[in-house]
Amino acid sequence: MLSRSGGIAIVAADSAETHGFELYPLSDAFKDQVHGYFRAHVIQPTNPLDLGDLFDFDLYTTILEEVLKIEAVDGVLFQHGAVAEEREPSRRLITAARELxxxxxxxxxxxxxxxxxxxAYTKRTIGYPIFTEPFDALGALAVSRDHYLRQGIQKERPPVFAVDRARVKGIVQDALREKRDLLLPEAFEVIQAYGIPVARYQVxxxxxxxxxxxxxxxxxxxxKIVSPEISHKSDAGGVILNIHHLPEAEEAYERIKKLSGKEASAVVLQEMVSGGKEVILGTKQDPSFGPVVLFGLGGIYVEILQESSLRVAPISRPExxxxxxxxxxxxxxxxxxxxxxxxxxxxxxxxLRLSQLAVDFPEIEGIDxxxxxxxEKGAVAVDCRIVLKE
Structure with a gap:
């Protein structure tokens, strides 16, 4: 805590305890450094740090930066007061605090x-949150702290898996040259290369x-149909389920091959996975945030519940x-x-693996x-659509 007044510093210290903060114990070397800036050398530096003996706002900026450099310090409450003739230097100080x-x-x-x-002028022109009461300022710090603790951002980095990136790059580059999105078997290959299990299939x-x-x-x-002309297979009748015998498969094969204006290039046969719950995993390239990962329930739940969660990639395990x-x-x-x-x-x-894929290949517009x-044990993908940027 940095403050121009010892009185409001004491009030702020009480509020800090209320919001669950601990005051960082300043080292003797740091206190000696700050004490050397003081004119009368009467005030003993501690935390909260009373800067009432200083009238050089550039020194305020220097001290603030030195505090922020301390690895164990997670945040700072800076209490500043100004009279009329101190307006301009105070605005520069607040701007410097924002930049730091x-x-x-x-x-x-x-x-x-x-x-x-x-x-009012400072709030309007500087574009940084400014408070008038230490309790409110500390409350905002507490909200920020709790948010990042929930996200786990301070504790864990996104994992990096060993994947077959070269294989994916080859598939994506081939499709880009041909100016098309990935075919179903190619999409399966891509997510398998990043370690996402796929239900057994044959082309x-x-x-x-x-x-x-x-x-x-x-x-x-x-x-399932494999055709560059048909991306929504179910809507086009290109998915036929529960085939038990060879005659059924032969009949389904003929029906599927006739769906496309041109003959379908291939047909995928895939095991029917019984049991379990259907979920949706996806990514998209957001123009503002970059790759975003999506999760939601699928099947009958998607229309009833209509909820999903989003995070900006790359994501950590807690996220x-x-x-x-x-x-x-x-x-x-x-x-x-x-x-x-x-x-x-x-x-x-x-x-986590899908998040890494989205980050590694920005040329992928979306994955569904x-x-x-x-x-009950494991999870397997049954269908996948990958759209490339034009």
């Missing part, structure tokens, strides 16, 4: 005691390949956990009415993994 706060990425709560006209180009694919995957299967837990529907994933809980850790892992089946 941004430079050191630590909050500086400014409590400015002056007349109403000067206060079939000829009808006589169906039997081998069915035998390898097992039954039942879903069959991924919060994306899931903050949804009202998260209790469905934890298990209700005797149903087994879904594997929350597996979904967190998928979110819908659904991901959240199982």
């Amino acid at each position: 706060s941004f430079r050191y990425q630590k909050p500086v709560a400014l409590c400015y005691l002056t007349d109403e006209e000067e206060l 079939v180009h000829q009808k006589d390949e169906l039997k081998r694919a069915l035998d390898e995957i097992g039954k039942p299967v879903a069959m 991924a956990e919060e994306m899931i837990s903050e949804l009202k529907a998260s209790r469905i994933l934890r298990g209700v009415r005797g149903e087994p809980p879904s594997d929350i850790n597996a979904m967190i892992d998928c979110l 993994i819908n659904p991901v089946m959240a199982l």
Whole structure:
């Protein structure tokens, strides 16, 4: 705490305790340095730091910066008062405090005691939060502290996984050269390269390949069109579910191949994943914030609950956990009415890997993994759409 008045410094110290703050114990070397600035050497430097013996506002800025340099100091309350002839230097001081706060990425709560006209002018022109009461300033610091503690930003960095980035780069570059979005098998390859599990599948180009694919995957299967002309497969009738026998697969194959204006390039056969809850994972490139990660419940829940969570990538593990837990529907994933809980850790892992993918490849406009089946043990993607920037 820095203050031009010892009296309001004491009041602020009491308020700091109320808001759960601890006052950092200044080192002897720092106190000796500040004491050397004083004229009368009567005031003994401590925290709160009474600057009443100083009238050099440049020294205020110097002391503030030295405090912000201390690694263990998380934030500063700066209480400043000014009379008429001190308006201009006070404005420069407040501007400097704002710049130092941004430079050191630590909050500086400014409590400015002056007349109403000067206060209004300063708030309007400097563009930085200014308070008139230490209790309010400390309350704002407490809100900021609690927010970042919840986010886990101070404690944990986003993880970096070992991934096959070269494989993804090749797929993306090929599609960009051909001026198209990724085909379904390519989208599966991309998320698999980043460690996101995909339900077993086979790509079939000829009808006589169906039997081998069915035998390898097992039954039942879903069959899905692969075509650069059809991105919304279900809307176009390009997804046929619950196929148990080869004759059904052959009939579905013929129907799918005829959907496109040109013949579909291939058909995907994929295992039908039973049990679990459907969730949605996605990313998009926001023009202001860059890559953003999305999580929500899918299937029948998406229309009923209509809620999702968003975070700016890259995200840390606590952020991924919060994306899931903050949804009202998260209790469905934890298990209700005797149903087994879904594997929350597996979904967190998928979110973290998707976040890394979105950051690594800004040329990807959006990813929609819908659904991901959240199982009692593990989670697997069943469908995926990846759109590239034009």
